[in-house]
Amino acid sequence: MIVREATEQDHKVLLEFEQGIVSAERPFNSTLIAGEIHYYDLLHLIKSDEAFVLVVEENNEIIASGYALIRKPANNYSNFEQYAYLGFMYVKPEHRGKGINKLILDGLISWAKSRDISEIRLDVYAQNESAVKAYEKAGFESLLVTMRMKT
Template identity: 65%
Template structure:
């Protein structure tokens, strides 16, 4: 049967909430500013209900194995050469399915959705020390743009 990518449904919410905590766990080693315990990054109900976003789910044999979303946003600065862009996030693949190209399938689905909406600028954030994620995004055609620096005094 293989892996299929589809739009998330309300009945996916429980597994998506589990995936969200998987994202948090994966990011903790890269971000010392995260609080302990459960963190809610995403308003999944909103993302699944607005025309400005799509939440994608990868499934194999009826089991959800990965997720991601695209959200259309207005350009933050008036001097950008685009008015809107698609922001990608919630990129998660269950550990036992990593290395099989599932993230690329999700990315392709989200990029296709963005293009269908007339969006040509697509952005995402990745931690600068997350070398495997950076390599995967570069392989999909993304390139680094900005590095945020911080100082804790």
């Protein structure tokens, strides 16, 4: 397997991965609209100096992705000036359970450290127990749970 930075030539495959993420998240979020959804401006992320998009290749096929994006905290009372937000984590279904997500996490965390960023965050649906366990195993801890109510 090869872990590498994404390029503009990867865009079409990454758009397919984005829809895979949307499909995986639909059972956890009844507020998502029907049809195709685009969470990310993937070309912008690929070109940005403030972001790092990774892909994993096996036999010249892209099988996984993830990104780290430098963000500033929404408040002025955090003990850090910026953090790396991780997202776009996707592994093709037939390649899951092989430790590929850990390769992505390691690459993104390494990039963040190379930028002197020590705070790393991500979002995961609380009901997505397998993802929560995987991130906890990688060293993440729960910080905040978003609650909602439909009236």
